[in-house]
Amino acid sequence: DAITQLERVQSEVAKRVKAGAAPHADLYRAQANLAEKKLVLNDVGYEIDSAIQNLAAQWGEFQPDFAAVKGSLDVPEQPVNLFAIRERLAQNPNIQLFLSEERLAQSKIDVARAEAKALWRFNAGVRRHEATNDYGVVAGFSVPLGSRDRNKGKVMALSAEQAASRANAEAMRVRMEAQLSNYVRSFERYQDSEAALKQDIIPRIERALKEAEKAYKLGKYSFEEWNSAQRELLVAQATLLDLQFKAHLNRVEIERLAGVAI
Template sequence: MKIHFDRTTNVRAPAIRALLCSMLVAFSVSPVIADNIQQTKTLSLNEAMQQTLAQHPALQVFPIRQQQLEAQKKTANLKPAYVVGAEIENFAGTRELSGIKSLETTVTLSSVVELGDKRLSRVELVEQQSDVVRVDRKIKALDLLGQVTRQFIKVLNSQERVKLAETGLELAQTTLTEVNKRVGAAVAAEADLGRAEASVNQAELILAAEKRQLEANKVVLANLWGSYQPNFETATGSLFAFSEAMSFEALFNQAQQNPQLERFAAETRVRDAQVRLARTQQVADLTWSVGIRRDEGLNDSALVAGVSMPLFSRQRAQADIESALAARNEVSYRRQDMLLQLHAQLYRAYSGREQAIASISKLQQQIIPKLTKSLEQTQTGYQRGLYSYLEFLTVRQDLLGARRSVIEAATAALLYQTEIEQLTAEPLTAAE
């Protein structure tokens, strides 16, 4: 008996490259109701990513945040308001000041002259905060792409496990046929027939369980773009196609452009803007006022004017400046900590992928061919009475176990690859 292993072209890398390049463009796509999407027979990773970026609710909050910041920017760019005031003196008193015969009325217009570029500093701070929101949106999109890819791989894994379960059922049924022949010829024990029938029943249970798991993984994948039911039948792609990765050093250099680290740069610019805004408070603002005073006792009017400026502004602003400087310095240390964590995480993923691919190669090139040949020989030998049912069953289970190990190792390799691509925000290789 010969067992054939199908392979298809790996479609992950082109999909990831396209999505990473067009990630920000996808945010402009209007959200739609996912359950109204037309049912399709196949789904590629690229299509799954596009639907998720266009429809996931978590990405719809970022335009709202930008709108909030635009409103704050308008407020920050406003000049100090004009204030109209009125003051009445010397009325409702006694004797000479009784009634309104000595009334003095003053009407003034006042405002503040901001010094030290305070208005520009406020606007700059809001603009830097807007840049942080932009980076946060990129981080969230990259995280969602990772989630989609991992779930897509799980669907591919389940599809392969269903195929393996079908093969297992086919082998169990073939074995039952052989056992039936030998029991009918009175050259095998009756107990072997019961075991072979039970083996078929177990294979049927395994196949049913794998199909249920496949449907569950498809539902979880569809949930990522807001659909309660999958709008596809089959995920297209392969677990068994890998290409040579770049060196770890090259990948780590790419990882230093990760949006997580980019966010620290954006946050540093925000902190710098806060420092500059705090320093503007060292320069006191000038308050001015002009007005008209009416004296009823003299029956005359006169202009009044005044200016004022608070004292010791430099000393009062020092605490805010020191606080802003401390916050900025903290960002630098947090970035260093993140870089160390990223290095460790990337190395684990890189090593794990290499080990998984080595295991796949060993299984596919050496172990599975030998077990396949052994199964063919054992089946022939069993037919001739050279091997027992137990020996026939053992080789069959060994082959199925090896094939299951290939599926799990390939899944692990692709999951590690997804983690690497998420950390570097780039496809694993430049020329896949």
């Protein structure tokens, strides 16, 4: 878009120079501006080729079978429901890992406590008496002593392990909620900034540029003044693109934390 605009500018300046209404310096500056933008576009072309190669590699393809991707950079206008997303945090794999460790520790505690219980053992058999050359049936039972403290240390250690897993899960949840809240606020700020640029700032700069072009053609504005208005528009458009790019990266982080599309 910038190149198309600057080509038109160069053509207009060339007409005024030919008519003797503008100095050759204006034409040289217009030509330099156009050449600079073409160089930028060429560099961006290499970046796009590299990005396409990387994208194909993520899909397991060495050689891309596509030359472009389609999509909209516009930031979604609908607000992000922070409370609904926070409810999904409990399903995050990182938190689930700690919760699984807590449940595993509880299972080990149950086993250790079961092992610590008094195990009554019953035994029976036949015994031969040598003195009388007789046989008799014998029976008995035994109760382990000190069973109350059996596995006490092991249970305490497992309880500490369980508490640590629970504390880690809670700490992870708190950190992730804080991160999520920050990402959502940033996303909302990007939404507001995009709306301001698209609906207010850029349209005003475009109107100012049209007036500057009219004034230049009438000889009321210098080329530098017209060129300044052009630069303002290009900067505003580039700012919008950068803002939209950051907004989408921010959205990706929200979805990564919550595990849900917004």
